[in-house]
Amino acid sequence: MITTDLMHAQAVGALVQSLPTPVRLRPVAYVGERMLIDGRLATGPDTDGTFPEQVGQAIVARFVGSTSADLALVLADPNSLDAAAGPQTSLVSRADVVRPALESAATVFGVGVLGDSTIEDAAALFADAETTVYELTDGITVSGWFALRMRANGSSNGVSRPSADLSGGKIGRINNVEMTMTVEIGRTKMAVRDVLSLEPGAVIELDRSAGAPADVLLNGRLIAHGEIVVVDQDYAVRITRILDIHEGA
Known part of the structure; x- marks a missing residue:
């Protein structure tokens, strides 16, 4: 049985394998207190101060399937993606450039669909206690951060919705209805x-x-x-x- 921690590790491992960066990055689990102050992400007193403030420019995608998850990627130098986009940068966005990497990470979750990749504010996602955050480093400097939050099916943006038990009871009688x-x-x-x-x-x-x-x-x-x-x-x-x-x- 694959544990949540192992699934997280496999997802971020697949992500860094496909990221178009000059050097291969290594994921390191981020430890420290994360908090929101006036709607902005801030580091807690026990952190080293390297957590990103630019999470408003995170590339976010949501996976829906047997296992659902929210994914967000922040690079310390997002301009580095422009070279990978080629000369027609107006036709290919930064979200498009890292899309293959996000898709590689999402394959770990099994059957499902990865939604559109968008650039949006991910401060709440990074600050959520249920989110696992990885620093992406080349061994010397931190070049990016990857946030991953698993969520129960039927929930949206971390808000759970009540769902019926499909395995039994009255609704179980129609499970096989085509x-x-x-x-x-x-x-x-x-x-x-x-x-x-x-x-x-x-x-x-x-x-x-x-x-x-x-x-x-x-x-x-x-x-x-x-x-x-x-x-x-x-x-x-x-x-x-x-x-x-x-x-x-």
Whole structure:
């Protein structure tokens, strides 16, 4: 059985293996008191003062699956990522550059989906007592920090939501009920005469622009948004956002 500490170690180990840094970084578990003062992250009296204040520029991604987690990466010199992005830096963001590293870390959690990588304030995540933080060092200086917080399924941003016991009770009676999941990339309305005139090669314009997320419907009800991908020559959908009840209504 894989413990949480081992899973954390494997995740950060996979991360540093894929980070586009000039030298291979080594993760070291951060020990010390973390606190929020007026909404900003500060180090406690027992720390060495090296904890980042620039967590407002953290690259954050959230993994949802059998094991769910919040991940955040901060580099002491984020400008170092611009070289890895290539000359067209306006087309490739820093979050895009470290995306493969975050995906490598997320593989440790098993089956699931890693949400979009965004640059946002991660002070609360770094300060959370349930978050494990690693310093990323080359052996001399600290070049970055990686925060990892496991969370129970059905929770969002560390806030747990009550969930039903699916293994027994009344709801257990419908565990094996099959439901139809549909992925919809767009819709259009056509007159009957236009449908009858369709021939091979005809193009039907949909009500959605290229690159827009697809809708994921369960028994006709909108539950999520996703993007179309190809897996082993088969089409699939990668879930990018789970909708709340009122959003899917």
